[in-house]
Amino acid sequence: MRFLHSGDWHLGKTLYDVSLEEDQKQFMEQVHEIFGDAKREGKPYDALIIPGDIYDRNVPPAKAVSLLDDFLGRMSRDFPEAHVFILSGNHDGPARLGFASSFLEKSNIHIATDAAKTGDAVMVSGVAVYQIPFLLQTSFPDEETRTQQRLFERATEIIRKSHAEKHPGMPAIVCAHATVYGKSDGEHFLSVGTASSIDRELFSGFTYTALGHIHKYQQLGENGNIFYSGSPLAYSFDDNTDKCFLSVEIGTDTEKPDSVERIPVRTLHPLIRLSGKFSDFIGEDAHKKWAQYRDCYVEIKCTDSTLSENPKRALLETFPRILSFVRERSASGGGSDFEERRKLAMKQGDSEVGLFRKFVRDMHPEDDHTVSAEQLEEEIALFAEAIGEMRNGGAEK
Ligand SMILES: [Mn+2]
Incomplete structure (x- = not known):
């Protein structure tokens, strides 16, 4: 049996309010291509396994639902013999994800959202596939200890028993969405092992365990049969x-x-994080220097003070897809960032009111029609009045 394992799609996810629809479409397209190539080469895939967090939210946006709908439709049309396995992760809403699942079953699309069906295998080319949906406190109502460890003990017991009875001697795949650690990691397990993490020993004896939840690819266990595929996209700059x-x-x-x-x-x-002085990223030279990153989602970590109150906007010319701008704490420890910027501004001879005017202009550029010029002038006048009162009050004391 041959299959593709890819978890944590998080369809509908936005990054700093930017939709990732195109990016998600792209990796779904690639999955379709991989299946197509394999079929042409005469080594077709028997299944696709997506172990949880198919959507980013309990109530996914309409676009995300259409994306999955289109994808499943194409897969089912072009590779009707291939099975698609989907289980609910902690981000998915089980009831919504499970809609029409008993009908989809007939088209080889298996959506697992109900822990009670954990022991039911789907047989694919002589291999038994078991899915464990994300386990909740209510998954096994009679269970008293409801840590993830205990819930997974329960689920894997059910699978072991069912497998031994119905499919003895056959390979078994278990698909699950959880944080799994190995006991042999020793201290690591002790320090991070919490009520929400489970011991990988629970999966020993199965032929392959397809895990979702952790976004970084990793292999667990000496036997080389427990894997996180990781997410197909980086969903944060730390990823x-x-x-x-x-x-x-x-x-x-x-x-x-x-x-x-x-x-x-x-x-x-691709997501890329760059760090440097503000001036390194602005102007003609910067434009050339960073040309390779024009198509990247960028985070700039600025190591010095800038006057611009809307630096992201200023950086758009160099990085059309800049998503985030952060200031790195000054290493010299010379006062707060705010203080440094104030000094810098005062050095350039601006009054407080002049600075405020710049600030207001930065926040509301000319093409911003949400605020009228009169309103802005009113705001500036109010600020000037307040500063004036402050000055007078101070003088009287
Ligand atoms: Mn998850």
Whole structure:
């Protein structure tokens, strides 16, 4: 059996209010291509496994629902023999994600949102596939201890029992959405092991465990059979950027897969974080110097003080897709950032009112029609009045 493992799609996610629809369309397109290429080469995929967080939110935006709808429609039309496995992650709303799942089942689309069905396998090319939806406090109503560890003990017990009864000696794939740690990580497990994390030993004995929830690719266990595929996109500037799909082959060995291969995701707009002085990023030279990042989503970490109150706007020329601008704390420790900027401004001979005028202009550029010029002048006059009163009050004391 051959399948592709890719979790944490987070459809509908925005980054700093920017829609990632195009980016998400791109990786879905790539999945379709991978399936198409494999079919042409005579080594078709039998399944796609998406272990949770298919959507970013409980109530996904309409666009996200259309994206998934289009994708499933195309997959089902072009690869009707391939199975698609989807389970609800902590971001998904199980009831909404599970809509029409009993009908979709007939089209080889298996959406798991109900813990009670954990022991029901779907057989694909002689391999039993089990899905554990994200487990909630209410997943097993009779269960008293409701840590994730206990809930997963319960779910994996159900699978083991069912597998031994119905499909003994056959390879088994378990799909789940959770934070999994290894006991052999020793201290690591002790320090991070919480009520929300589970021990990887629970998955020992299964041929392959397809995990979702952690966005970075990783392999757990010495046996080489428990994997996080990671998300197909970086969803924050702290995320890693070498994203992949996992292409997995399972033969007759029930202990582990025959092969697990990383297929790099082609990213439309890579995320990049740059750090430097404000002046490094502005002007003709900067434009040339950073040309390679014009298509990237950029975060600028500014190491000095700037006067611009809307630096992101100023940087748009160099980085059309700048998403974030942050100031790095001054290493010299010479007072607060605000204080430094005030001094810098005063050095240039601006009065408070002059500075405020610049600030207001920065916040409301000329093409901003939400505020009229009169309103802005009124605001500036009020500020001047307040400053004047402050000065007079101070003099009387
Ligand atoms: Mn998650």
